[in-house]
Amino acid sequence: MASLYGKISEAEQARLKARRKSWRRIITIALSSVVLAVVIVAAVVGTQSHRAGSKKDGVGSDPSSLSTSVKAVCDVTLYKESCYNSMSQKVKPNQFVQPHDLFKLSVMVAMDELSKASEHISGQMKAMNDSAAAAAVDSCGELLDLAMDHLNGSYMSGLDASDDLRTWLSTARTCLETCIDGFDELALGPLKGTVKGYLKTPQELTSNSLAIITWISNIMGSIKLRRLMGFDYPHKSSQVAPKPLHHKDQSFPEWLKPKDRKLIQSSADLRKIANVVVAKDGSGKYKTIKAALKAVPDKSDKRYVIYVKKGVYVENVRVEKPKWNVVMVGDGKDATIVSGRLNVVDGTPTFQSATFAVFGKGFIARDMGFRNTAGPSKHQAVALMSTADQSVFYRCKFDAFQDTLYAHSNRQFYRECDILGTVDFIFGNSAVVLQTCNIRPRVPMKGQQDTITAQGRVDPNQNTGISIQNCTLWPWGDLRNVRTYLGRPWKNYSRTVYMTSLMGGFIDPKGWLPWTGDSAPSTIYYAEYKNYGSGSNTKNRVKWKGLRTNLSTKEAEKFTVKSFIMGDSWIKKADVSFKSGL
Helix, strand or coil, X not given: CHHHHCCCCHHHHHHHHHHHHHHHHHHHHHHHHHHHHHXXXXXXXXXXXXXXHHCCCCCCCCHHHCCHHHHHXXXXXXXXXXXXXXXXXXXXXXXXCCHHHHHHHHHHHHHHHHHHHHHHHHHHHHCCCCHHHHHHHHHHHHHHHHHHHHHHHHHHCCHHHHHHHHHHHHHHHHHHHHHHHHHHHCCCHHHHHHHHHHHHHHHHHHHHHHHHHHHHHHHHCHHHHHHHHCCCCHHHCCCCCCCCCCCCCCCCCCCCCHHHHHHHHCHHHHHHHCCEEECCCCCCCECCHHHHHHXXXXXXXXXXXXXXXXXXXXXXXXXXXXXXXXXXECCCCCCEEEEECCCCCCCCCHHHCCCEEECCCCCXXXXXXXXXXXXXXHCCCCCEEECCCCXXXXXXXXXXXXXXXXXXXXXXXXXXXXXXXCEEEEEECCEEEEECCEEEEECCCCCCCEEEEEECCCCCCCCCEEEEECCEECCECCCCCCCEEEECCCCCCCEEEEECCEECCCECCCCECCCCCCCCCCCCEEEEECCECXXXXXXXXXXXXXXXXXXXXXXXHHHCHHHHHHHHCCCCCCCCCXXXXX
């Protein structure tokens, strides 16, 4: 008994603490499971009165033959009919299935349908005699592989990683949409219709999985509950939580390990410890970046540092999916430059036009420039494209005209970067924060207008959007005769927020440009919060239902590094010279 009240060893204290933590976790999980089950039962009871009308909605299965748990879960989706039909065949009418298993089932049926669609589309490739069509089908095939990877990752993960699941399913949905967009870009309307038909069901089923995990996450209060449970993600289980930085003029994601944070801060140190050196003059191990990337070990948990000496590297570079945790450092954004000129006009789909494309997760670039020299007449020509989860770009420069920076999908963070372009030059459907960057619209082709952003959110449950915080919007050249807009809604649920940023007077007073017609879908989310400069006046902004020019501080905080991306559980609080969040 004395040991209970007297001093105990540190090891014993740690064991007691661990046991208490485990019991708390078990109790919390049990309670949350009960709560979730009760909610589902309540949902089932609440939907009984709607069963008679479900046939009118075109539900293929007889409602009376549906499992009540399937009915309850499918009712939260956007595509109820495809949900009922796909899952009712797998679950007996009187069988109660746990939400976790229903979510897994929804992902599994999405993968099955995507696999069938992929076979059909790959079959199209064999009959292609047209080079543009072949390029579009090839690009589509790569995107379908990415979608399948993210669906499979979602299937293999537990509900405790709900923010990861939302991100990966959002990415899968984006990849399917990007595949279809590629046929529009190359004016392949008939082929687009065929591919769109093949992908209709996989798109709907992927959306359903996303809706289900969003619903479950909302019920369980994912962030607070996960903190209470003390969950770690499988891919982070061996990592030590990093301590915050306390540098006035620096702001970095807290998910970076302490060692990685140190690397990000010091280019000199990075160059000294680089695994390999790339140099055009032959003073390094490799003369090309592509050759150096081949030496990177696949799926490594360790950082692999590539130092690229000053020079212009004319090559189209891809950091492939298996190349994890690559750190690439140059001698400066205007000294180490990767240059290419692939573009849509010459037959390359936008997704494959990037001079530098990143697929491998955990990628970091520092002090480098990326440019596409195709010019404005070639239309879509990407300088950098990232679909890599947890990718970071620090003190980099992205230089092109239309579609300069393609933040395609997953979670991304940009700090102190220069971004130059004309039409839609920051675009994509990632969850991305651009912080203290210089955004520089430039002179476009005659008759064109400049649009800074084109965000591609296609589903209300996607946790994606563009957040521009503490940035400077200033012209690159004489834009007195060029109308320049903050963005235009590429998709029906486009989401873009400008916060506490300097806007020069070259910004058109209307602020935003419609994609087509004279208005925008009511489902978009555009917002401006406490921006300053002569271009920030919102008095004459467009009168769209989806535009918010009077955000509360509470609402604006949802789009900061702390909330918008930490809420997705991959970037945690950053120490900056201003208050946390804003």
